[in-house]
Amino acid sequence: MDESNENIVNASESTESGNNESNLPDAKILEYFEEGAIAKKESYVKILLMLYELTKIDEELAEIDDEKGDLPVRIENLKERMAVVEVHLTEDKAKLKTFESEEKALNKENKNLDDKVTKYDESKYKAKNNKEYDEITKQIDAMMETTDKNDARLKELKSYQENLVKGILEMSKSYEELKAELKEDTSHLNSLNKQFEEEENELIEKRKVILEKLEDKHKTLYERINGSLKGEATAIVRKGNCSGCYNSVPPQREIEIRVAEDIFLCQSCGRIMIDEKLIENI
Ligand SMILES: [Zn+2]
Numbered sequence: 261m262d263e264s265n266e267n268i269v270n271a272s273e274s275t276e277s278g279n280n281e282s283n284l285p286d287a288k289i290l291e292y293f294e295e296g297a298i299a300k301k302e303s304y305v306k307i308l309l310m311l312y313e314l315t316k317i318d319e320e321l322a323e324i325d326d327e328k329g330d331l332p333v334r335i336e337n338l339k340e341r342m343a344v345v346e347v348h349l350t351e352d353k354a355k356l357k358t359f360e361s362e363e364k365a366l367n368k369e370n371k372n373l374d375d376k377v378t379k380y381d382e383s384k385y386k387a388k389n390n391k392e393y394d395e396i397t398k399q400i401d402a403m404m405e406t407t408d409k410n411d412a413r414l415k416e417l418k419s420y421q422e423n424l425v426k427g428i429l430e431m432s433k434s435y436e437e438l439k440a441e442l443k444e445d446t447s448h449l450n451s452l453n454k455q456f457e458e459e460e461n462e463l464i465e466k467r468k469v470i471l472e473k474l475e476d477k478h479k480t481l482y483e484r485i486n487g488s489l490k491g492e493a494t495a496i497v498r499k500g501n502c503s504g505c506y507n508s509v510p511p512q513r514e515i516e517i518r519v520a521e522d523i524f525l526c527q528s529c530g531r532i533m534i535d536e537k538l539i540e541n542i
């Protein structure tokens with residue numbers, strides 16, 4: 261039991277105990293309670309009207325977002341895709357470089373082996389005996405075997421390189437296309453931002469002023485609903501229906517919403533409910 265209720269109990273006891281002097285205490289208490297109720301009601305009316313005002317502002321902000329359409333999302337998407345292509349390009353260019361150095365080394369080795377084979381070939385005929393001749397032939401064969409192996413690897417490398425170059429060219433092309441698309445979308449968004457900048461800033465400022473007047477719990481509630489229903493966080497109860505989802509509001513709840521001594525959410529769509537009479541004179 262809170263203090264105010266204790267007061268009323270004590271007051272009625274004192275009147276019941278035969279003090280019929282006057283009805284003043286009761287009247288005073290009644291007045292006190294009525295004032296309290298009125299104050300409470302007024303404060304909720306004020307809160308609801310502020311939330312309604314916020315909805316109007318957010319509705320306009322949502323309209324501006326609509327004008328910008330999916331440009332911000334598209335821009336983010338393009339940037340992400342470009343980043344992915346860039347990673348692949350870097351990887352493939354590095355691979356190509358490795359293959360190129362391997363190719364260079366193999367060609368150099370083959371050139372040396374060819375030179376050596378030519379020299380050995382010449383010396384073969386100067387061999388003093390069969391043994392020496394066989395020895396030279398054996399070495400020439402070994403060198404030629406290495407050259408063959410290198411040639412096979414070079415062939416393999418050539419095909420890898422061709423594929424890589426083809427891929428790099430394709431990726432570079434799509435990277436340039438994405439870049440052009442990004443440039444176009446960004447400049448479009450920039451011009452829209454410029455066009456709406458003033459209006460948007462004014463709305464954001466108005467929004468801030470209202471939010472500062474609200475208690476944290478009401479602010480949080482509003483922002484939560486506005487997060488998923490931008491510009492539609494409040495709904496009007498009109499002829500027993502929620503203006504947000506058109507579902508009917510139970511009669512008892514409708515009365516509570518009209519009395520406006522608390523905040524009620526639509527049981528179907530979760531919007532903050534405001535009685536139509538409350539906004540009649542706005
Ligand atoms: Zn609803």
